[in-house]
Structures are given as structure tokens and as C-alpha cells.
Amino acid sequence: MSEKCCNSSVERLTEIYGEDVFSLKVMKNYLSEKAFDSLAATIRDHKPLNATIADEVADAMKTWAVSRGATHFSHWFQPLTGATAEKHDSFISPNKDGEIMLKFSGKELIQGEPDASSFPSGGLRATFEARGYTAWDPTSPAFIRRGENNSTLCIPCVFCGYHGEALDKKTPLLRSVAALSKQVCRLAKLFGIKTEGKRAYATLGPEQEYFLIDREFYEARLDLLQTGRTLFGRRPAKHQQMEDHYFGAIKPRVIAFMEELDMALWQLAVPAKTRHNEVCPAQFEIAPMFEEQNLSIDHNMIVMQTLKDIAEKHGFVCLLHEKPFAGVNGSGKHNNWSIVGPDDKNWLSPGDTPHENAKFLTVICALLKAVDTYAPMLRAAVASAGNDHRLGANEAPPAIVSIFLGDQLTDIMQQLEKGRPNSSKAGGIIEIGVSSLPKLPKDVTDRNRTSPFAFTGNKFEFRAVGSSQSCSGANIVINTIFAEAVDEICSELETAVSKGKNFNDTLQGILQGIVKKHKRIIFNGDNYSAEWTKEAEKRGLPNLRNTPDTLEVIEKDKKYGALFEKYGVLTKEEFKSRNDVYHHAYEMTIAMEANCAITIAKTLVIPAALEYQGVLAETIQKVGSISKKITMLESKKLLVSLVSNVEEALAAVSELEASVASGKSAKKTIASMVKLREAIDALEGIIPKDKWPLPTYAEMMFMM
Known part of the structure; x- marks a missing residue:
């Protein structure tokens, strides 16, 4: 490629980046100075919105959107379905002469009223109580969603009931951010950092894994169409065991998809950074740059929708289910969480001064305390039927929540527990204010890909979030439990300082106490090993393998609901309603998967098996009639195996039907589904390819 062509491509990229976003830069060209300054203060500093503008x-916003081809606007929100929702209204307003004007009022911008009756509420709203309200979130910019013939202005919003009940994922997220900011600013003040007019916030960089398969195969699989995963399917001889797909050369058809995906995301100011092949064939990953948490989550929701839209244009279907294929890796979403204080610095980055390193270790200890105290709540934040297939397998973090710190930080924690640390595995000593502590290099840890909550240099990576899930749930929990830990540290410090005690000595004692009490949560080894499961049990760490058990734990112990109520993140009623929603989902x-499995088995697989059974029996009879010397023992064994598996499949169908009809527990239904799958997958290994009614794993994973 010529230098001129390269420069042209770069110029094009800088031109299109964010062109479909009503950003601060765009606003400045469309608003008066007074209105711009007011709205900018709301966006940048979270000042209250001035309704007069x-x-x-x-x-x-309307003028800009129309210039981008928009004919409609939509309040874009995130109900408890886990997806996004939108209702489109046109800008058209007819006049007396039968002509139209394009109008969009401040009232329409600030508040909408979609029907709330059909969204899950967990009992917060009765079906006949249809009113639900969307309210503009100015901290996340409006954007254009392009269609075939025109476009829609999407306005990020919260969604609440008539009495202000949170019916979405954004409302409690914003509340948790406010709680975090309040407590971090309080800690900053104790460290002598100016907080007036400042705020703290969390940042996020969610890595997104996904599968691509050819649309033709997708449409031939009723299970994929209805459930998002394959309910049947034998693992092929070659799958991911050669490890040749991971970071391998990207196929031309896939790279064409990725190139268009990047362009579409960049137009929406989504900072897509990395793209690559993942471990399993047909599996890929996209990762963004870090952004402020609320915006990053909105951008990840845009990424998920855009993945599906662009895939369709290239003849693919994007699968976001956590486990679309059994026996190989599923997909997760690595939730890279960090925190920025009112000094505009990342508090999870070791600093260059004693002051900053004391602050860093305080944050580390606060997270140890938070995660150990509320491990079941973190597990509940990622609980779903889809994610239950991932967690605990040798591809994703186990259901046991632990923290990885790396050798050097763990060594420092051990020294801190014993008294004043004065050495480091890396060498070098500095005074950091709390005590004589080792100098902390910028990257103080290797990575542990088996850890659910791993420190990776300047952030914590929570690896348990499912690929189809919103990051909101996990971050609401992390923000809130961290806020409580910091709150309690601040209260101890403030009390001690008010009594004239030395700040550094007091902080030293607080951190020492935290390490002693919560060190059990630190584990740097192989989280997949059986030894760790036994060790975790000795330490008293919970091992919540499935969604029902997890939700039961947090419902029974009142401390979980009380935590969110204390910090104004969720009321008691809102907390309970969400658990009810997740139980129901x-x-x-x-139930949906069970019914789909029954349909496929009865109408596709078993008929095909019976047909081949008849053909095979007839063949054996005809060939055997030629001569008594032809015993056909192996052919008869094949027929016996086929008949046996068909009978097992029929029996499993009957068992599963009875389980569904009786309303038995989900655990029993799942056990019946496993039996049916084993029988069906065995049949796939016997029936000829031309008679097998479903696309195979080998076809779906390798033919693209």
C-alpha cells in the first residue's frame, strides 16, 4: 500500500470517529455558550441538569440528527431483560395546512413513557399498571443508529416505575457510582487531597468474546434459533485441542466482518482496540480502551447489537450465548475494573511517592475486605442459566470467588500482616507514609487466567461475567461493596484522628487487621485444580455452582439487601424484585430448552434414526439370506447399538416430558436433558451424514 493511501486511510479514520455521536465537540457547534457550559458541567462533573436549557x-439534537439522516428518535434503555429496549417516535408534526414540521421538545428529550407492563419487574409493577418512565441520562451521549433507509436518534435513558422504582440496570449503576464517589472522596480528604468540586469514578474496559457461524447452519438448528445454544452435538475429532486457532491468522471472510465492525463502532465513538481469534474455532474477541464505567457499559451494549447487525450483513450469525457448543470453550466478558480518584489518578496504579503508595495499598485492602465479605453477591451478579455452563469448567473462573494478587503484592500483604514490611522480592525500599514499604513497580504482577478476580497491574479483572450479560450487574456489586469497605476504613480513621492519634499508625493498624481477617480470599495458584476446591472449603469460601443455590443464599441472608439499601443503590423492594426476576428467567x-430438546428429538433425530434402523435391518436380512456363512456379526452389533440408543433416546424423551409436565425442579429437568443429550449424541456417531438432520459441530466451527 502506498504512503498516500495509508495517509488517506488514517485521515478517513479521524474523520469518521464519533461522527454519529452528539458529543461535546458537536454540541459546541449547535448550542449557545450558556447552554453548552451548563450541559458540559452536567456531563463532565455530574452537576444537576438545568431543565431550562x-x-x-x-x-x-434534532437538527444535528436530521442532518445525519434521522427521521425518528428513541429513548434507549436497559430493562431487566439484560438487553436494550427502544420505542421509535418520528420527528414529524403536521400543521393545519396538511404539511409537516420536524419538532423535538425538551419535554420529549427529558422524559418518555413507554409501556412498562410487559417488562420484568419482579412484582414491583402489576401487569395492569402500564406506566413506566424513561429519563435522559446526559452523561452518556446520544447517538445515531443507522438503518437501511433512514436512521434513528438514540438517547440513553434510565427506566423507572410510576413511584420511582428502578426497573432497569442503569439506575442502580448510577446510584452505585455516586456511593463510590462519596466514599472515595472521603478517603481522599483524609489523605489531604483536595475534593471540593471533584468526584471519583470507576473505569471499565470489558473484553467481549463471541462466536460466528454461517447463517445457513444457524437456520437449520432449531436449538440455536430458540435458545442460543446447541442442545445436541458431538464434539468433532479436531476442535480446540491443537491450540492453533488462538491468535491465529484471521480468515478473509472474518477479517472483512471485523473491519466493518470496527468502522461501525468507531463512528459511534466506541474505542474498539483489539480483535483476534479466541481459543475455540469460530470464536473471537473484541476489546476496547478503558472509559468511565457508565459510558463503557452503554458502549458494550452497543457492541453486542452491532456484532449481530454486521454479522448478518456478512452471512454470519453472532452467538453471544455463554456456551453455544458443549465440550469446548464458552464465551465470557472480562470486566476490567479500576478507580479514578478526585486527584484524576488511577488509584490502582502504584505511585512514585510514599503518599500514593499508601493510597494504593489502602484500595487493595479495601477490595480484599469487600470481595471476601460479599463473595456470594459477586457470584449472584453473574448468575444465569447460560453462565452456569461456564463457571467451574476449565475455561472460566470457578464458582469459588478468590483474589489473585501475584507474588510480590502477596508478599507485601504477608509482611503487612506481621508488622511493618521492609523488604520486597523486587528489591528496593522507600518510605511510603504507612510504614517502610518496598517500591512498587508499575506492573507488580503476572496474570492468572484461572482467577475470578485478578489484579493485573493497574486494574482488577473480574472474569466471571457472561458474554451475553450486561456488565451493569457485576459493577453495581463491585462499586457498592467497595464503597462500604472504604466507608468503614474512613470511619475508623476519622475517629482515631479526632482523638489525636497518628494517621499513619492508625492506617497501618487498619490495613494489618484487614489482611489478618480477609487473607483467606487471596489465592495465586491454579483455580481449576481439585486441590484448590478442597483448600477453599477449608478456608470457608463458598462454592456456589448454580444459579438457584446462589440466589437462595443471598435471599436468606439479610445483609446483602441491607448493603444496597444502606448506600441508596437498591431499596429492599427493588433488591427482592431483581432476585425474583432472575429466578423466573x-x-x-x-423450561424453554427442555421443550426445544423434546421437539428436536421427536420430530428430527429419532425419526431419522428409526429410518436408518429400518434400512440397516433390511440390509442385514437381505445379505444374510444369500448364504448362512455370512454371519454379519459386526453389522448386527451396529444395529443393536443403534436400536439401544434409540430406545434410550425415547425413554429420555418420556422422562423429560414428564419432568416438564409435572413442574419438577430445574435441577431434575436439567438431569433429564443431559440423559437425552447423551443418547442423541451417541446416535450422531452412528447415523450416516446424509441422514443426520442437523448441521454438525465440525461444519459450524470450521466452514466459514
Whole structure:
């Protein structure tokens, strides 16, 4: 490629980046100085929104959107379905002369009223109580969603009930961010950092894994169409065991998809950074740059929708289910969490001064305390029928929540527990204010890919989030439990300082106490090993293998609901309603999968097996009639095996039907589904390819 062509490509990239976003840069060209300054303060500093500028902002937003081809606007929100929702309204307003004007008012911008009756609420709203309200979130910019013939202006919003009940994932997320900011600023003040007019916030960089398969195969699989995963399918001889797909050369058809995906995301100012082949054939990953948490989560929801849209244009289907194929790796979403204080610094980065390193270790200890105290709540935040297939397998973090710190930080924690640390595996000593501690290099740890909550240099990577899930749930929990830990540390420090005690000595004692009490949560080894499961049990760490058990734990212990109520993140009623929603979603998913499995077995696989059974029996009879010397022992063994597996499949279908009809527990239904799968997958190994009614794993994973 010529230098001129390369420069042209770079110029094009800088031109399109964010062109479909109503950003601060765009606003400045459409708003008065007064309105711009007011809205910028809301966006940058989270100042209260000035309602008097709403009409001007709405008109400016409409003018800009129409210039980008928009004919409609939509309040874009995130109900408890885990997906996004939108209702489109046109800008058209007819006049008396039968002509139209394009209008968009401040009232329409700030508040909408979609029907709330059909969204899950866990009992917060009765079906006949249809009112639900969307309210503009100005901290996340409006954007254009392009269609075939025109476009829609999407306005990120919260979604609540008539009495203000949170019916979405964004509302409690924003509340948790506020709780975190309050407590971190309080800690900053104790460290002598100026907090007036400042705020703290979490940052996020969610890595997104996904599968691509040819649309033709997808449409031939009723299980994929209805459940998002394959309910049947034998693992092929070659799958991921050669490890040749991971980071391998990307196929031309896939790279064409990825190139268009990047362009579409960049137009929406989604900072897509990395793309590569993942471990399993047909599996890939996209990773963004870090952004402020609320915006990053909105961007990840856009990524998931855009993946599906662009895949369709290339003849693919994007599978976001956590486990679309059995026996090989599933897909997760690595939730890279960090925190920025009111000093605009990342508090999970070791600093260059004693002051900053004391702050860093305080944050580390606060997270140890938070994660150990609320491990079941973190597990509940990622609980779903789909994610239950991943967690605990040798591909994803186990259901046991632990923290990886790496050798050097763990060594420092051990020294801190014993007294004043004065050495380091890396060498070098500095005074950091708390005590004489080793100098902390910028990257103080290797990575542990088996750890659910791993420190990776300047962030913590929570690896248990499912690929189809919103990151909101996990981050609501992390923000809130961290806020409580910091709150309690601050309270101890403030009490001690008010009594004239030395700040550094007090902090030293607090951190020492935290390490002593919560060191059990630290584990740097192989989280997949059987030894760790036994060791975790000795340490008293919970091992919650499935969604029902997890939700039961957090429902029974009142401390979990009380935590969110204390920090104004979720009311008691809102907390309970969400658990009810997640219970219902789990049960409905299992029932749906069971019914789909029954349909496929009875109408596709078993008929094909019976047909081949007849052909094989007839063949054996005809050939055997030629001569008594032809025993056909092996052929008869094949027929016996076929008949046996068909009978097992029929019996498993009957068992599964009875389980579904009786409303038995999901665990029993799942056990019946496993039996049916084993029988069906055995049949796949016997029936000829031309008679097998479903696309195979080998076809779906390798033919693209």
C-alpha cells in the first residue's frame, strides 16, 4: 500500500470517529455558550441538569440528527431483560395546512413513557399498571443508529416505575457510582487531597468474546434459533485441542466482518482496540480502551447489537450465548475494573511517592475486605442459566470467588500482616507514609487466567461475567461493596484522628487487621485444580455452582439487601424484585430448552434414526439370506447399538416430558436433558451424514 493511501486511510479514520455521536465537540457547534457550559458541567462533573436549557438542547439534537439522516428518535434503555429496549417516535408534526414540521421538545428529550407492563419487574409493577418512565441520562451521549433507509436518534435513558422504582440496570449503576464517589472522596480528604468540586469514578474496559457461524447452519438448528445454544452435538475429532486457532491468522471472510465492525463502532465513538481469534474455532474477541464505567457499559451494549447487525450483513450469525457448543470453550466478558480518584489518578496504579503508595495499598485492602465479605453477591451478579455452563469448567473462573494478587503484592500483604514490611522480592525500599514499604513497580504482577478476580497491574479483572450479560450487574456489586469497605476504613480513621492519634499508625493498624481477617480470599495458584476446591472449603469460601443455590443464599441472608439499601443503590423492594426476576428467567430458560430438546428429538433425530434402523435391518436380512456363512456379526452389533440408543433416546424423551409436565425442579429437568443429550449424541456417531438432520459441530466451527 502506498504512503498516500495509508495517509488517506488514517485521515478517513479521524474523520469518521464519533461522527454519529452528539458529543461535546458537536454540541459546541449547535448550542449557545450558556447552554453548552451548563450541559458540559452536567456531563463532565455530574452537576444537576438545568431543565431550562432542555428545549434548546432538544432542538439542537434534532437538527444535528436530521442532518445525519434521522427521521425518528428513541429513548434507549436497559430493562431487566439484560438487553436494550427502544420505542421509535418520528420527528414529524403536521400543521393545519396538511404539511409537516420536524419538532423535538425538551419535554420529549427529558422524559418518555413507554409501556412498562410487559417488562420484568419482579412484582414491583402489576401487569395492569402500564406506566413506566424513561429519563435522559446526559452523561452518556446520544447517538445515531443507522438503518437501511433512514436512521434513528438514540438517547440513553434510565427506566423507572410510576413511584420511582428502578426497573432497569442503569439506575442502580448510577446510584452505585455516586456511593463510590462519596466514599472515595472521603478517603481522599483524609489523605489531604483536595475534593471540593471533584468526584471519583470507576473505569471499565470489558473484553467481549463471541462466536460466528454461517447463517445457513444457524437456520437449520432449531436449538440455536430458540435458545442460543446447541442442545445436541458431538464434539468433532479436531476442535480446540491443537491450540492453533488462538491468535491465529484471521480468515478473509472474518477479517472483512471485523473491519466493518470496527468502522461501525468507531463512528459511534466506541474505542474498539483489539480483535483476534479466541481459543475455540469460530470464536473471537473484541476489546476496547478503558472509559468511565457508565459510558463503557452503554458502549458494550452497543457492541453486542452491532456484532449481530454486521454479522448478518456478512452471512454470519453472532452467538453471544455463554456456551453455544458443549465440550469446548464458552464465551465470557472480562470486566476490567479500576478507580479514578478526585486527584484524576488511577488509584490502582502504584505511585512514585510514599503518599500514593499508601493510597494504593489502602484500595487493595479495601477490595480484599469487600470481595471476601460479599463473595456470594459477586457470584449472584453473574448468575444465569447460560453462565452456569461456564463457571467451574476449565475455561472460566470457578464458582469459588478468590483474589489473585501475584507474588510480590502477596508478599507485601504477608509482611503487612506481621508488622511493618521492609523488604520486597523486587528489591528496593522507600518510605511510603504507612510504614517502610518496598517500591512498587508499575506492573507488580503476572496474570492468572484461572482467577475470578485478578489484579493485573493497574486494574482488577473480574472474569466471571457472561458474554451475553450486561456488565451493569457485576459493577453495581463491585462499586457498592467497595464503597462500604472504604466507608468503614474512613470511619475508623476519622475517629482515631479526632482523638489525636497518628494517621499513619492508625492506617497501618487498619490495613494489618484487614489482611489478618480477609487473607483467606487471596489465592495465586491454579483455580481449576481439585486441590484448590478442597483448600477453599477449608478456608470457608463458598462454592456456589448454580444459579438457584446462589440466589437462595443471598435471599436468606439479610445483609446483602441491607448493603444496597444502606448506600441508596437498591431499596429492599427493588433488591427482592431483581432476585425474583432472575429466578423466573432461570426457570423459564430451562423450561424453554427442555421443550426445544423434546421437539428436536421427536420430530428430527429419532425419526431419522428409526429410518436408518429400518434400512440397516433390511440390509442385514437381505445379505444374510444369500448364504448362512455370512454371519454379519459386526453389522448386527451396529444395529443393536443403534436400536439401544434409540430406545434410550425415547425413554429420555418420556422422562423429560414428564419432568416438564409435572413442574419438577430445574435441577431434575436439567438431569433429564443431559440423559437425552447423551443418547442423541451417541446416535450422531452412528447415523450416516446424509441422514443426520442437523448441521454438525465440525461444519459450524470450521466452514466459514
